[in-house]
Each structure stands twice: as C-alpha cells, then as structure tokens.
Amino acid sequence: MLPSVLKRLLHVAILLVAVLTLNFLLIHIAPGDPVQTLAGDIGGMTDELRQELMQRFGLDKPLIVQLAIYLGRVLQGDLGYSYYFDASVASLIGERLAATLLLVVTAVALAFSVGTLIGSLAARRPNGVLSQSVTVLMMVGYAAPVFWTGVLLIILFASIWPILPVSDMREAGSDATGWAAALDVMRHMVLPTFSLACVYLAIYARLARSSMIETLSMDYVRTARAKGLSEPVVLYKHALRNSVIPVVTILGMQFGHAVAGAVLVETVFNWPGLGRLAYDSVLRRDYPTLLGLLFFSSLLVIVMNQLTDLLYRLIDPRIRT
Structure with a gap:
C-alpha cells in the first residue's frame, strides 16, 4: 500500500511542476505588459519609475531565471505578491x-x-x-x-x-x-x-x-x-x-x-x-x-x-x- 501511495504522490508532484511551468511560460509569452498597464492606471510614468518597477517585480531578469525563482518560491509556499491589488x-x-x-x-x-x-x-x-x-x-x-x-x-x-x-x-x-x-x-x-x-x-x-x-x-x-x-x-x-x-x-x-x-x-x-x-x-x-x-x-x-x-x-x- 505504501509504495502505491508514494508513487501516486510522486506523479502528483511531477504533474504540478509541469503545470506550473506551462502556466508561467504561457502567461509571460502572451501579449501585454503589467508595468504598462500600471502606467495607464496612474496616468503615465517616467523611465526611471518604469525601471524601478521592472526591478521590483523581477521582470528585468531573463525568462528562465524568472521561472526558476517562481518555482522556488512556490515550493516554499509563497505564491507571490499582486502587482495591482498590492497584497499577497x-x-x-x-x-x-x-x-x-x-x-x-x-x-x-x-x-x-x-x-x-x-x-x-x-x-x-x-x-x-x-x-x-x-x-x-x-x-x-x-x-x-x-x-x-x-x-x-x-x-x-x-x-x-x-x-x-x-x-x-x-x-x-x-x-x-x-x-x-x-x-x-x-x-x-x-x-x-x-x-x-x-x-x-x-x-x-x-x-x-x-x-x-x-x-x-x-x-x-x-x-x-x-x-x-x-x-x-x-x-x-x-x-x-x-x-x-x-x-x-x-x-x-x-x-x-x-x-x-x-x-x-x-x-x-x-x-x-x-x-x-x-x-x-x-x-x-x-x-x-x-x-x-x-x-x-x-x-x-x-x-x-x-x-x-x-x-x-x-x-x-x-x-x-
């Protein structure tokens, strides 16, 4: 019974990692820029503020690095911080x-x-x-x-x-x-x-x-x-x-x-x-x-x-x- 349960848990873990990776790539590849959206909400922004927000959100890093950071946070139980709602x-x-x-x-x-x-x-x-x-x-x-x-x-x-x-x-x-x-x-x-x-x-x-x-x-x-x-x-x-x-x-x-x-x-x-x-x-x-x-x-x-x-x-x- 125990080997069967462990095998099922392993399959679930692999499936979740695959789903997380696919979701991350699809969302980041899709058209749209969260910083630009925020700029529209606040009525425009300077280049300095844009660069600061990019660094704050981690969007200035390569995509593969962003993915690794995201997966590491999820494994620690951290789903991230909302750009727009300003809450976890x-x-x-x-x-x-x-x-x-x-x-x-x-x-x-x-x-x-x-x-x-x-x-x-x-x-x-x-x-x-x-x-x-x-x-x-x-x-x-x-x-x-x-x-x-x-x-x-x-x-x-x-x-x-x-x-x-x-x-x-x-x-x-x-x-x-x-x-x-x-x-x-x-x-x-x-x-x-x-x-x-x-x-x-x-x-x-x-x-x-x-x-x-x-x-x-x-x-x-x-x-x-x-x-x-x-x-x-x-x-x-x-x-x-x-x-x-x-x-x-x-x-x-x-x-x-x-x-x-x-x-x-x-x-x-x-x-x-x-x-x-x-x-x-x-x-x-x-x-x-x-x-x-x-x-x-x-x-x-x-x-x-x-x-x-x-x-x-x-x-x-x-x-x-």
Whole structure:
C-alpha cells in the first residue's frame, strides 16, 4: 500500500511542476505588459519609475531565471505578491475562496443529484414522454453558454419578475447576522447557481440515462425482477449503484471545468469569488495573481481526481477488493 501511495504522490508532484511551468511560460509569452498597464492606471510614468518597477517585480531578469525563482518560491509556499491589488496572492485567494467553493459545490451537487435522478427515471421507458423531454432538455442545457443563461436570468428577474437579487453575494449595507445573513446569501445564490448548474445537469442526465439503460439490460437486473422485487428496489438498490459510476467519473473530471465556468458566472452576477478575481487579473496583466489562481485550480482538479478514485471504492466493492 505504501509504495502505491508514494508513487501516486510522486506523479502528483511531477504533474504540478509541469503545470506550473506551462502556466508561467504561457502567461509571460502572451501579449501585454503589467508595468504598462500600471502606467495607464496612474496616468503615465517616467523611465526611471518604469525601471524601478521592472526591478521590483523581477521582470528585468531573463525568462528562465524568472521561472526558476517562481518555482522556488512556490515550493516554499509563497505564491507571490499582486502587482495591482498590492497584497499577497495567497491572501487574495483565501479571501475569495469560500465564495467560489460555495457557488461551485452547490451547483455541481445540484446538477449531479437532479441530473442523475432525472436520467435514471427517463431510462425506465426510453421511448416515453419523460425520456424524450429529458433529451430535449439535455440538448438545450448543453448548448446554452453559462453567461447567456445568466444574462437571460438577469433580464427575467431584474425587469420582468423582480423577486430575486441579480448581483453581489449579500444585500448592500446589510448588517444581518446568523440565519438572516445565511438566508440573504441563499437568495443571492439562486440565479448564479442555477446558471452554472444548467449545463452540467444536462450532461449528468444524459450520461445517467444511457448508463441506466445499459445497466437495466444486465442479467442480474433480470434476476432481481424474476425474484419478484419491486421496480423501485430493482432500479435504485441494484441498478443505480452500478450505473452511477460513469457519472461519478465525469463529476471528478469536470469539477475543474466548473471552476472555470464560475469565471463567467461570477462576472455576470458580480459574485465576489475567484472567478471575478481572475477576470480583474487578466485585465490588469497581474501575472502573480493569475499564476496563483491557475495553480490553485490545477491543485483542485488533482484533488478531485483523487476523491473520485475514493468514491469508486465506496460505490463498487469490486474495486475495493
């Protein structure tokens, strides 16, 4: 067991170094100059001030030297200092991490549970009305971009039917605490969560439907029905546990994609999370903040893949054995 764990940790370490290197090179090769961006914000600067900022940010050194310094700092737990926000990258991520995780985890959990349930029910009668409706829902949900869905929701609930907040995470100027504050956050979460969950709900419903149809044709399902077991017991106790494994696979793989989708959702709804921070960092050419966000996203994807492997073992005893 120990050699297997050590081997996996070694692979994770190598993968993280490769991701860090690739992110660093891509960002520094891309067009744009953070010092020039700062110059525009402060209304221009002298050559002396520009040279001072280049030295302060370490941008006057060769690219390979900058990369070596960056990797060394990350290995020490230092993600750098933001050019624009004038704060450490770790503190910026820490301040906004909870908001993004709350949004992403809620949206993914909603999409996974509802999508799996709808897909499993539709698989009982592949040519029925529910199954056909799910197919249409999947096509619409998968084809609609998250920002487009968000804009439609804002139009609907800001102009036509103004019953839900369409911006921020809390009511402006509110000093509510306890349950009142929690309810306020929940009301603000409804639209961005639904907007982010739509596309993933369609994916999980489609995959759960096709997987359940295949599972229901297995011999052990026929045996369970021949023994006189009720249809709900056959469907949810015997078939669902095996059919949900492909859905769990996609869940682990697309969690990082959901974090990326949160960039668009948070920008549309002005949600104060990592996505909004990434958007502002791109506009300001804030290299350290962008690199920190990419590193955190990569780490999150790797952790989710490991948790997915753990879920396999909990769902399927054969893998555990």
